[in-house]
Amino acid sequence: MPNFQDRYISNLTKETYALILAGGKGSRLHELTDWRAKPAVYFGGKFRLIDFPLSNCVNSGIRRIGIATQYKSHSLIRHVNRGWGHFKKELGESVEILPASQRCGDAWYCGTADAVFQNIDIIRHELPKYVMILSGDHVYRMDYGALIAQHVENNADMTVCCIELPVEEAANTFGVMKVDDNNRVIAFEEKPEKPAATPHNPLKCLASMGNYIFNTEFLFEQLEKDAKNKCSGRDFGHDIIPSLIKEHEVFAFPFKDPVSDKQPYWRDVGTIDSFWEANMDLVTPTPQLDLYDKSWPIWTYQEQLPPAKFIFNDDDRRGTAIDSTVSAGCVISGAIVKNSLLFSNVHLHSYSKIEESVVLPNANIGRNCLIKKAIIDRGCEVPEGLSIGVDHQQDISNGFRISAKGIVLVTRDMLIALANKPSPQVIEHTSVINIRESA
DSSP states (O other): OOOHHHHHHHHHHHTEEEEEEOOOOOGGGGGGGSSSOGGGSEETTTEETTHHHHHHHHHHTOOEEEEEEOTTOHHHHHHHHHHHTTOOGGGTOEEEEEEOOOTTSSOOOOSHHHHHHTTHHHHHHHOOSEEEEEESSEEEOOOHHHHHHHHHHTTOSEEEEEEEEEHHHHTTTSEEEEEOTTOBEEEEEESOSSOOOBTTBTTEEEEEEEEEEEEHHHHHHHHHHHHTOTTOOOOIIIIIHHHHTTTSOEEEEEOOOTTTOOOOOEEEOOSHHHHHHHHHHTTSSSOSSOTTOTTSOOOOOOOOOOOOEEEOBOSSOBOEEESOEEOTTOEEESOEEESOEEOTTOEEOTTOEEESOEEOTTOEEOTTOEEESEEEOTTOEEOTTOEESSOHHHHHHTTOEEOTTSOEEEOHHHHHHHHTSOOTTSOTTOOOOOSOOOO
């Protein structure tokens, strides 16, 4: 029989409604989010970012989930419908899309708090005792049951999930909080220039993960109060949290492994560099984020595809992948892949070499290409003989984006523009896709 603690947490998760905020533009990802919302960005060979909070909810026993969408949401909605549309409402479970639909006036979602406020009637219909607000674009595995249990045991009005980060990493990027010895929040700043350090480590600070849990009626009261404040930015970090600290019970929940007490893997893949680095983390022999752990699977939608294929075994061309992740449907045809991650249906042609790169689905890499430290977007047709990431001056001339750390981003639009201007690196009559594929 399940023990009392397991049963207790199980009951708490059943009384919780999760709302995932998935309307973000992700402007720091530049062209990667030109045609898709940030939570719809690909990750890890076959996933989308939205799959991580969704899988965490399901694995934690939270099966009433709403997804608030807004910015260029078509590919996100399509993915959720295909991969998460099998839940049965009659069994008390559902994953529902909540698009911005002007439910409370003429405005679309005007901030994170407003996205929740505009869906109060939908949440109230579910009759939850607790509401969990989750960011839709972070990579991590977490049992939310422990978070809810601590929230209840603290008799808290609101609990903020947080993570320790280096002070310089959090500066101007994350909400940062101060806590007392009982983890009660005593101060909060949204994206401060000089984050307050933790008492035990002057180099670290407590940063908000953008995940919150509220008592339902308390949340509604605060959102309705905020909606009447004409000076509010309708944001949890800027407005809601600072307004609650003095008069209400707001606690921090440090994200740590319950066994080792160490901080688990968590990444905000909000920039080109962090996106590349997080994907590169996965091709190491023993990655911190273990996607092969069957005890906490990451669920997703994936096409039924044939297995990856490696062909040719000649001395001058041999289909090879070393320290790499290669997804279904890929064909490595006399090419070499090293320390790279290939999504589904990638085709690499003879004599090409890919190193330390992330190649998104349906990309086609022509013969004699050399690609280093690059991100190749979905559906790219890389012409024969093109070098990427070898000479950054040439990359800039070709119209590619170079990140702060030297990662090269290549998209279909960039390759189409390159094909339409004279270039010594592009052979004549190269076939380039002119019809935009799905994002």
